[in-house]
Amino acid sequence: MSFNASVYRILIASPGDVADERAVIPEIVNEWNAVSAYSTKIILMPIKWEVNTTPLLGGRPQQVINDQIVKDADLLVGVFWTRIGTKTGMAESGTAEEIQQFVDSGKPVMLYFSQSPIDPEKIDIEQFGALKKFKEKMRTKGLTETYSGLVDFRHKFTRQLAINLNNLIDFLAEQLKSKGKEPSKKVTEQQKSAVIELTKPTQSETEAYLLKSFEATVRPDGWADIAAFATHLLTYTPIKYRDYGHNKLKPFLQSTGLFEFKSISKTQTDITLVEKSHKNA
Structure with missing residues (x-):
């Protein structure tokens, strides 16, 4: 056809x-x-x-x-x-x-x-x-x-x-x-929506991209600023966390079970890999 x-x-x-x-x-x-x-x-x-x-x-x-x-x-x-x-x-x-x-x-x-x-x-x-x-x-x-x-x-x-x-x-x-x-x-948006649907990473690919962004932004003390992490994640990987139904980055990351969080202030949060991620890395 x-x-x-x-x-x-x-x-x-x-x-x-x-x-x-x-x-x-x-x-x-x-x-x-x-x-x-x-x-x-x-x-x-x-x-x-x-x-x-x-x-x-x-x-x-x-x-x-x-x-x-x-x-x-x-x-x-x-x-x-x-x-x-x-x-x-x-x-x-x-x-x-x-x-x-x-x-x-x-x-x-x-x-x-x-x-x-x-x-x-x-x-x-x-x-x-x-x-x-x-x-x-x-x-x-x-x-x-x-x-x-x-x-x-x-x-x-x-x-x-x-x-x-x-x-x-x-x-x-x-x-x-x-x-x-x-x-x-209408045609443009339909095309873009179809492409987005085809390019959504699998769960294993998503975790690989998350770890890649963490490795790129982690500090010598083992923690990474979540704002720097988010910038790398959304700029250099295909992960768009809003596509997964999350309104904010932190709930999305918490749902993966890969990271621990440390509140520095009301506006700043740090993340680090949980122990199981260290073993699997």
Whole structure:
């Protein structure tokens, strides 16, 4: 049965040393389409230069790629390991130029850096040094992600792609408004609600995210300020505790049985892991 859907182009950008990841990303995108396209009314189209560009003379090679696939893409997935790529005359590499074009346009970028081991003798020192500088520059522009191997990448990208779709829906709605076109609020909200439903973490995933936020904000004395914890939790993880029917953060955390609480004042509370969490960590 046919249905109307929004089609979003997902640009895959990377140097040549992450061929496995470049193959996995379209698989994950197509899995999303198979499972979620009908319920969300969203179809994702993976775009790669080796598949979606055509030969054309008369311009700078990277500019031809930019004109053919980059400018009309909606979301970019960038992946790096030990190389940054070949300089284009305008940027450190073609991938870097594509990322910069997205950043300048305000479009969403999902950026991943592999921590997979490699034989030191196979590392191009110049490329690796340039990549390190680029990585530090990107960290000043937003949140990047690392992964330890292909399995870890698949897991992280699968969930984070779904989470970022809501950001993409909001971005494209704003783009339409800026052009004097009013997006369908009903359709937009239905899509976002469907995506949220699909991205709710399981109980075990929820606990893992809670522990991750605690580890990121814990002080040397073993306690963490609940306000700092909440900021990390709601900024860097997909946990939205209000989705679980809690009006405040503290009751939600108490319901998990993972934390102990210490009241410092009427406005400040600290949390620490209970003993059983220490044993399971």
